[in-house]
Amino acid sequence: MIDLTQRAAALRQALNYHGYLYHVLDAPQISDAEYDALLNELRRLEADHPELQTPDSPTQRVGGWVAERFVKVRHPQPMLSLSNAFNAGDLRAWRDRTLRLLPPEVGQTLTYVVEPKIDGLTVVLHYDNGRFVLGATRGDGLEGEDITANLRTVRGLPLTVPLTGDRPAPARLVVRGEAYVNVADFQRFNQLSAAQEARTYANPRNFAAGSLRQLDSAISAQRPLRVWAYQVVALEGAPALATQWDALTYLRDLGFPVIPLGEHVRLFDDFDQVVDYVAAWEEQRQALPYETDGLVIKINQLALYEELGFVGKEPRWATAYKYPAREVITRVLDIQVNVGRTGSINPFAVLEPVAVGGVIVRNATLHNADYIAELDLRIGDRVAIKRAGEVIPQVLRSLPELRDGAERVWTMPEKCPVCGEPIQRTAGEVAYYCVNSACPAQLVRGIEHFVSRGAMDIEGFGIRQAELFVQLGFITDLAGIYYLHERKAELLALEGFGEKKVANLLSAIEASKERPLGRLLNALGIRGVGAVGAETIASHFGRIEALLTATVDDLSQIGGVGPVLAGSVVDWFSHAPNRRTIERLRAAGVRLAAEAPAAVGPQPLAGLTFVITGTLEGVSREEAKILIEGAGGKVTDAISKKTSYLLLGANPGSKAAKAASLGVPTIGMDELRRLLSA
Incomplete structure (x- = not known):
């Protein structure tokens, strides 16, 4: 006979573990349907046997507990704020003050951990024998507000630790972390709220704080809240931790979400390297999916914290480097x-x-x-x-x-x-439009887009050239770009246009005639048609002549093309000036048809799956995708254990860390070219 208590415990452990894989590591091992089946089984068990329900059950993440007010709770030790540094001089002054308080031989052995300073809401998390029992805000540093019910709804927060049975749970554990919302999730929430005429928020930090201070936890459960853990405040019933790096590793191994070690959290034994890293990181932080307002520099050796103490409400063992206000x-x-x-x-x-x-x-x-x-x-x-x-x-x-x-x-x-022509607003749209297709402002910006890298990619041709050539009357429509060779003498007469510059420009224009049809459709500037949509439409129709007679129904049959986009395409090709532009492009020798399918040759990437991230050297992501798929490979958006390679460019996002955690090999363009030639 099945022991219901053991079955409920096994279900809770499995659901907590797979929730961690999904919400924290973004590396699910089971399907949504399998997860839902386990969750539904646990719900049925708890409904039939309420005594089996525990506070750490995944069924309790939906919220629904309503508080009359938040109860004050005292922290086990003060939740200190940090001193601020705004330049390299401030950082070195902090280090020098620290060294003066330590014996010279100790100061020479210091190492430093540098962590992103997340722009969110500080939370203090209490665990007894591995179970989450209390969560509080920072408050005034001594006392915070009990928001336990709301924190239980945060999907990435473990309700029980460790998530696997390979180590014992500590008798008592208090963790400091930061609740936050990813920028993309925040923007998506605001857009939906605005569409429903509901409240919108000014920034992700306010959104996170407001979401966790709801009296009704069911509201918190609907918000895309996340949490990072970054400090062990108290630990009993487990081996002592020697360093901050050890503490972060310990938290990660228990199942807490921790900012990726070695990637966004760095360890240094040379303070000059810390200063250099801080200076370089201001630009790198722009690629992070969450908002930060700086970096936190901590002495790594935890044993020194008590010795160094604090001044006012600021610890001497850490400081925050703040970047200019956003x-x-x-x-x-x-x-x-x-x-x-x-x-x-x-x-x-x-x-x-x-x-x-x-x-x-x-x-x-x-x-x-x-x-x-x-x-x-x-x-x-x-x-x-x-x-x-x-x-x-x-x-x-x-x-x-x-x-x-x-x-x-x-x-x-x-x-x-x-x-000076009238402007109008189309029903159902928020934007107003100038209805004059010959408006010089539209033409200049249309040319700027047409020649851009993601469109026809005409090197040496930008907004200044577009403004000049339109002003002089050299270009009166997009096709006019391909007739500039007829004005070579006039180009050479312009200030700053020498023989070499004009020759390079005309050569780049000539080369662009062979761009794929999808690039041309993107370049035309049809409202709502971007690079992906243009490629999809080009692949479906094959020749631009087919688009001249296509209907909304014809276009709506294409996956990913809705009636609004279809109407926009049909409307563009219905205007006589635009059709004349197409005819002038044809007369100039611009390719207006997709390439005929190549004969199937060697497929060196057959059976391999790739994910692409970062800025690639020498090619766009779309071009890399075409190379891979042309050689039999497959390109997907999400990394899993089935991914063969991560094609890695400069300034990658979180996919690099995920690849490392899953053991997915990373390659650059040189390695990809070697695979293609194999």
Whole structure:
């Protein structure tokens, strides 16, 4: 007869372990259906036998416990804040102060752990005999708020440790971590909320904090919360830990989510290397899926922490290196619009100049008229701005409490600011458009896109050349690029256009005539058609002539092409000026058909599966994908144990760490070329 208690325990252990593989390592070993079958079995057991339900059961992650208020809990030791360093001099001053408190022979043996400073909400996690029993906020550092019920809903947080039976559970364990939300998850949540006219959040940190401080834990369960563990606060019933690196390794082995060691968390025995790493990391952090505001530098030897002590509320054994602020306050001097390459009228804020992340910002995107209305943004308002993705300045919110009455409400202009023609808004769309296809602003930006790397890739041709050639009347439509050779004498007469420059430009234009049809369709700037959609459409129709007569129904039959995109394509090819452009491209010798399928030859990559990440040397990811698939290989988006190789470029994301954890070999373009020639 089945022992129900043992069966329930086995189900809990299996579900917790497979949840860790899925939510923390992103390396599932069973299918969703198999996981759901185990979870449903446990639910049935607990429903029939309530005495079998435990606080660490995966069935309890759905939330539903409602608090009247949060109870205060005292931390086992103070949750200290950190001193700040803003430059190399500050870092060395911190190190020198530390060395003065230690014997010289000890100071010479110091090692340092450098960790990303996650921009989230500090949480303190308590485990008794391996079971999660209490979770609290940092609060004032001495006392926090009990948010245990909400933390149970965080999928990556282990409710019991260790997740496997290869080591005993500590009698008592208190862990400090950071609850956060990935940037992509945050943006997706805000988009859905805006569509449903629900509340949106200003940034991932506020979103994470608000999600964990819900009185109804069922709301927390619906939020894409994650957590990183980074400090052992208390440990009983287990061997003592000697270093911070040991502590992180121990937490990882128990099943806690830990920032990848050796990749984003680094160990140094030379402080000069720490300073160099901190300086170089500011650019690297842009590739992380979560937000950080700096790095934390810690002395690695835990035995020195008590000896060094703290000053005020700041430990002497660690400091935080802060990068320039990402979010600042400034004033909106005006709201203006520009014209995109598809004719979209795009509002932007003219700002009182302000430094953001080391760059002076004078303008910031406002997306569209609806966004301005949602912000209740007015000319003259004080606003919070940031550099989205560290690149594009963006207005986050207005500060109406700072208004003095002189602010003015903005309205969308009735005419295009470039050509003066009326603008219109299509039903169901948020954007306004200039309806004049000959609008010079559209043409300049259309050319800029046409010649760009992901489109026809014409080297030496950029926005400045586009502006100049349109202004001089050398180019009046996209096809005009391929008739510039007829104006060679006029090109040579232009300032800065010597023989070599003109020859290189015309040569690059000529070479671009042989780009694949998918690249050309992308280059045409059809609204909604990007690189992937263009390639899909080109593969389906084969020749551009077929698109001239294609209907919405014809296009909607293609996987991934919906009625809106299909309508956009049909509309573009229905306009006489665009059809004339196609005919001029044909007359100039531009390829308008897909290549005929090559005869099947050697397939050196047959049976191999690849994942591509980072910036590849000499080729785009799409080009690498074509190379692999042309040699019989398969390219997927997600890494698993079945992945044969990770094709690794510069500035990779989290896939590199996952490949390492799964033992998937990584290769570069040189190794791929060797495989192709095998």
